[in-house]
Amino acid sequence: MVDHAPSAAGTAPEDALAAALSGDPGAPGAPGAPAGPASGDAVAAAARPRRSAATRAAILAAARDRFAADGYERATIRAIARDAGIDPSMVMRYYGNKAGLFAAASEIEVHAPDLTHVPRDEAAARLVRHFLERWECDETLTAMMRVGVTNEAGAERMRGVFAEQIEPVLAAVCPVPEEAPTRAALVASQILGMALCRYVLHVPPAVGLTHDEVVAWLAPTIQRYLTAEHP
Amino acid sequence: MVDHAPSAAGTAPEDALAAALSGDPGAPGAPGAPAGPASGDAVAAAARPRRSAATRAAILAAARDRFAADGYERATIRAIARDAGIDPSMVMRYYGNKAGLFAAASEIEVHAPDLTHVPRDEAAARLVRHFLERWECDETLTAMMRVGVTNEAGAERMRGVFAEQIEPVLAAVCPVPEEAPTRAALVASQILGMALCRYVLHVPPAVGLTHDEVVAWLAPTIQRYLTAEHP
DNA sequence: ACTGTAGGCCAACGGCCGTTGACATTCCAG
DNA sequence: CTGGAATGTCAACGGCCGTTGGCCTACAGT
Numbered sequence: 001m002v003d004h005a006p007s008a009a010g011t012a013p014e015d016a017l018a019a020a021l022s023g024d025p026g027a028p029g030a031p032g033a034p035a036g037p038a039s040g041d042a043v044a045a046a047a048r049p050r051r052s053a054a055t056r057a058a059i060l061a062a063a064r065d066r067f068a069a070d071g072y073e074r075a076t077i078r079a080i081a082r083d084a085g086i087d088p089s090m091v092m093r094y095y096g097n098k099a100g101l102f103a104a105a106s107e108i109e110v111h112a113p114d115l116t117h118v119p120r121d122e123a124a125a126r127l128v129r130h131f132l133e134r135w136e137c138d139e140t141l142t143a144m145m146r147v148g149v150t151n152e153a154g155a156e157r158m159r160g161v162f163a164e165q166i167e168p169v170l171a172a173v174c175p176v177p178e179e180a181p182t183r184a185a186l187v188a189s190q191i192l193g194m195a196l197c198r199y200v201l202h203v204p205p206a207v208g209l210t211h212d213e214v215v216a217w218l219a220p221t222i223q224r225y226l227t228a229e230h231p
Numbered sequence: 232m233v234d235h236a237p238s239a240a241g242t243a244p245e246d247a248l249a250a251a252l253s254g255d256p257g258a259p260g261a262p263g264a265p266a267g268p269a270s271g272d273a274v275a276a277a278a279r280p281r282r283s284a285a286t287r288a289a290i291l292a293a294a295r296d297r298f299a300a301d302g303y304e305r306a307t308i309r310a311i312a313r314d315a316g317i318d319p320s321m322v323m324r325y326y327g328n329k330a331g332l333f334a335a336a337s338e339i340e341v342h343a344p345d346l347t348h349v350p351r352d353e354a355a356a357r358l359v360r361h362f363l364e365r366w367e368c369d370e371t372l373t374a375m376m377r378v379g380v381t382n383e384a385g386a387e388r389m390r391g392v393f394a395e396q397i398e399p400v401l402a403a404v405c406p407v408p409e410e411a412p413t414r415a416a417l418v419a420s421q422i423l424g425m426a427l428c429r430y431v432l433h434v435p436p437a438v439g440l441t442h443d444e445v446v447a448w449l450a451p452t453i454q455r456y457l458t459a460e461h462p
Numbered sequence: 463a464c465t466g467t468a469g470g471c472c473a474a475c476g477g478c479c480g481t482t483g484a485c486a487t488t489c490c491a492g
Numbered sequence: 493c494t495g496g497a498a499t500g501t502c503a504a505c506g507g508c509c510g511t512t513g514g515c516c517t518a519c520a521g522t
Contacts, residue, residue, distance in 0.1 A: 148431075149381070159433070189424040189425040189428045192427055196424065201390065205416035220455065
C-alpha cells in the first residue's frame, strides 16, 4: 500500500527529454554564459572567446555522431565524452543532463528551398535534390529520425519541424491553401520513406540509386502530391 | 583465466540480438518442447496442450506491446513480465534472453497479396489497402520499424522481410524482371514512409486521412513505380 | 501413495548508466 | 603577486537492468 502508482515509474526520463526539447529553460545555465565579470564591459565580455568553446563543440560533434549511430537510449554520455576526449562530468556542466545535450545536438535546420520563384514543374525535382544533399551533408537528420521513431518527445520535435519548416514552404506552391497540410504530409511521407530505406535501413536497391535516379523516380510523385487535383 | 575475451564486453548485447534474429539455434530450448515423456506416444505428446502455453502467449503479447511502444532498449524484461503477470525469470526460461524474446515477438508475416491474378491497374490499390489493414491489425510492424531504425540487427531483419516477402510478390507484376529490386524498393519507400508518418510519428494530416484517401493518393504512385517505364 | 518433472516465485549478483560533489589546475583581473 | 573564477579530473553514489540459481507447488505416471 506504500506505493500507489507503480505503473508510471518508468516515465521520468522521458519527461526530461520532452522538457529539454520543448526549450524548457529549466536546465542549469552553463557557467560563463549568463553572468559577465559583473562590472566589466558587456561588449568585451561577449567578444572574448571562451576557452571552453572548443570543448563544447567537440562534445556536440561527438554527441551528434553517437546519437545518429545509436539512437538516444544506447548513446551513452560516457561514450560521447570519451569520443570528445573529456570527462563525462563536463557534459553535465555544459548541457545540464543527457536530454539537454540531445536537445542541443539535434537543433534541426532543414533549410527547405524557396519554391516561389521556381518554375512550377521544377519545384519537385528541386525539392528532392535538396533533401538528398541535406541528408548526406551531416547525420543530424538520421539522428532525428532514430530518436523520433523511438521517443515521443523526439516525434514531437519532428512534427514541429514538419509544421514550421516544411508545411509553409510547400503551402507557397499549393493551388488550394487549405489542402496544404495534407499535401505536405504526402510529400513528407515519400521523402522520409526514401530516407528511411536509403540512409537508415540501408535497403540495397535504395542505396544503389544515384541522385539523378532518385530524382527521376520521386520528382513526378512529389509534383503530383503538390499540384495535382485532389483525387 | 576464466574469461578470455573481456575487451568485447560492450558489444555483446547487440551480438546477442543479431544471433537471435538470424535464427541462431543457440538459445536454450524451452522445457517441454524437445523431450516428450520418453516412452510415451509421440502424437499424444505433441497433442497434449502444455499448461505453459497460456503463459508463453501472454509473455509474447506483452512483449509485442512493449517493443512496439518503447523500442528494443527501453522495453524492459521486467516491464514485460509485469504486463504478463508473471516473474521476469519466466521470460528467461522460455525465451533464453531478451534478444530471443524479441526474435520470437517480431516474427513477421507480411502476407503480401498475390497480385498475379489481379487486373494490372488494380494491383497498386490492392497493395496499399492491404498494408493499411495489415499495419492496423496489430503492432508487430510498428515494433519492427522501431527496432529496425535503432538497431542494425533489426534493420537486417527488415531487409530480409523486404527481400523475401516484398520483392518476390512485386517481381511477379514487374514488366522487366531485373528492375524488380529497384521498383520494389521504391514501393517500399512510399509505403514505409506513409506508415512512418501515420503510425509512428503521428503527423496530424497523415493521421487524419481515411483509408480511401490514402489509397487514392498513393495508388497512382505505387502503380507508376511498378509498371511505368524506367525514366 | 510415491516420485519425477514442469511451472512458477523470490532474492540476489554483477554491470553499466546518469549524475553529483569534492578536489586540482589554468587563466586572468586587480 | 594574489585571489577568484573558469576549466577539468577523479571517485563515488544510487538506481535500474539482464540474468542466474535455489526453492516451493502442483500434477501426471507408476
